[in-house]
Amino acid sequence: PARLDPADLLSVGELLTDEERLVRDTVRKFADERIRPYVGDWFERGVFPARELAPELGELGVLGMHLDGYGCTGSSAVAYGVACMELEAADSGLRSFVSVQGSLAMRSIHAFGSEEQKQQWLPELAAGRAIGCFALTEPDFGSDPVNMRTRARRKGGDWVLSGSKMWITNGSISDIAVVWAQTEEGVRGFLVPKGTPGFTARDVHGKLSLRASVTSELVLDEVVLPADAVLPGVQGLRGPLSSLNEARYGILWGTVGAARDCYTTALDYAKSRIQFERPIAAFQLTQQKLVEMMLEVEKAYLVAVRIGRLKDAGQCRPAHISFGKLNNVRTALEIARSARTILGANGITVEYPVLRHANNLESVLTYEGTSEIHTLVLGEAITGEAAYR
Ligand code: FAD
Numbered sequence: 001p002a003r004l005d006p007a008d009l010l011s012v013g014e015l016l017t018d019e020e021r022l023v024r025d026t027v028r029k030f031a032d033e034r035i036r037p038y039v040g041d042w043f044e045r046g047v048f049p050a051r052e053l054a055p056e057l058g059e060l061g062v063l064g065m066h067l068d069g070y071g072c073t074g075s076s077a078v079a080y081g082v083a084c085m086e087l088e089a090a091d092s093g094l095r096s097f098v099s100v101q102g103s104l105a106m107r108s109i110h111a112f113g114s115e116e117q118k119q120q121w122l123p124e125l126a127a128g129r130a131i132g133c134f135a136l137t138e139p140d141f142g143s144d145p146v147n148m149r150t151r152a153r154r155k156g157g158d159w160v161l162s163g164s165k166m167w168i169t170n171g172s173i174s175d176i177a178v179v180w181a182q183t184e185e186g187v188r189g190f191l192v193p194k195g196t197p198g199f200t201a202r203d204v205h206g207k208l209s210l211r212a213s214v215t216s217e218l219v220l221d222e223v224v225l226p227a228d229a230v231l232p233g234v235q236g237l238r239g240p241l242s243s244l245n246e247a248r249y250g251i252l253w254g255t256v257g258a259a260r261d262c263y264t265t266a267l268d269y270a271k272s273r274i275q276f277e278r279p280i281a282a283f284q285l286t287q288q289k290l291v292e293m294m295l296e297v298e299k300a301y302l303v304a305v306r307i308g309r310l311k312d313a314g315q316c317r318p319a320h321i322s323f324g325k326l327n328n329v330r331t332a333l334e335i336a337r338s339a340r341t342i343l344g345a346n347g348i349t350v351e352y353p354v355l356r357h358a359n360n361l362e363s364v365l366t367y368e369g370t371s372e373i374h375t376l377v378l379g380e381a382i383t384g385e386a387a388y389r
Contacts (some may be wrong), residue, residue, distance in 0.1 A: 034056060061172075063127070072106070072126045096213050109125075113232070116228065139164060139166060139168055150179070158225060168216050177193075178190070187239065200218070251364060255332035277338065289341070310334050
């Protein structure tokens with residue numbers, strides 16, 4: 001029989017359709033050629049060349065990939081997931097860019113925007129000619145956004161927004177910000193174009209994680225917006241939370257890619273690194289680590305395929321997404337740390353991807369619902385008791 005593929009011993013890839021495999025291979029090629037050779041340097045310098053990459057990602061068809069119409073690809077959930085997996089195998093910052101643009105900014109406009117808003121923004125965002133962000137978190141409200149302080153009040157026919165948002169991916173480089181604010185009618189979403197008077201963004205510096213990604217603070221100081229800046233289709237936290245659910249779905253796939261990249265890097269390294277006159281792969285302790293990684297990558301991949309198929313069948317519930325997010329991010333982080341030990345001192349440099357992945361995954365563990373919050377979502381799902389407060 002043919003030799004088993006160490007990177008996919010159970011052949012989970014065979015559960016994908018031909019079309020999904022084509023997406024996988026196309027995105028992998030893009031990531032290998034356009035991202036992988038450069039991303040260590042971007043990470044070290046703390047930059048992400050978004051303007052340059054966005055049109056290429058648009059061309060690749062991954063921006064708002066799972067949305068229909070308006071220049072979007074209209075892919076299945078699994079195809080979108082597979083794309084996230086290959087993007088994050090290169091770097092979590094790249095996948096974050098695509099998640100924020102497609103699943104948070106575009107998805108919010110697609111689900112809740114007026115026809116005019118959709119026509120104006122979605123084709124531009126899908127092509128990567130425009131960049132979007134999604135601003136929910138505030139300095140004092142992260143896991144619990146209910147009491148957010150950003151306010152929008154009506155003034156004549158206009159809206160006036162005041163407040164600040166924190167940790168906003170793509171914040172300072174966005175042409176359009178989807179900003180969530182408290183109003184007399186509950187939480188509502190607003191489209192705030194770049195350059196609107198009173199709207200400023202300042203980048204967060206000193207990050208040790210997700211360095212190849214722009215993270216910003218947004219300040220809204222009496223920002224006047226026309227009546228048609230509000231997303232008409234939703235009131236209440238259901239709006240932002242439903243978009244977050246879409247982005248988390250991308251994360252449960254993406255982290256399989258980061259985990260696989262750490263595992264295969266460690267496997268290759270172990271086979272060529274000689275100590276005590278033998279490849280370190282020949283030591284039982286190394287083999288145990290590699291086998292644990294392989295088991296966990298494959299299980300996480302299976303979880304992703306299962307949740308993707310549920311999503312395509314219209315049967316995916318928020319608890320399923322929490323299952324995948326909690327399990328797969330945690331798994332990827334453990335694999336990254338274990339891979340780092342196999343690489344010894346080389347493992348701490350940007351020459352190899354493992355510590356970059358491990359550091360990135362710290363952010364992924366926290367954003368889009370922390371691991372604690374997803375534990376509580378699952379706790380409620382199985383016990384019927386809510387333990388958030
Ligand atoms: P907190 O909510 O203060 O939590 C701190 C700790 O307390 C965590 O361990 C948490 O799990 C725990 N905790 C809180 N409540 C409970 C509870 N009830 N029970 C048990 N434990 C609890 N936000 C956006 O809106 N848009 C973005 O684009 C965006 N991008 C981001 C990019 C990066 C790199 C990072 C790091 C964050 C980003 N975020 C973004 C913010 C992110 O969503 C928040 O950081 C996250 O929701 C957690 O909020 P917090 O950091 O305020 O932590």
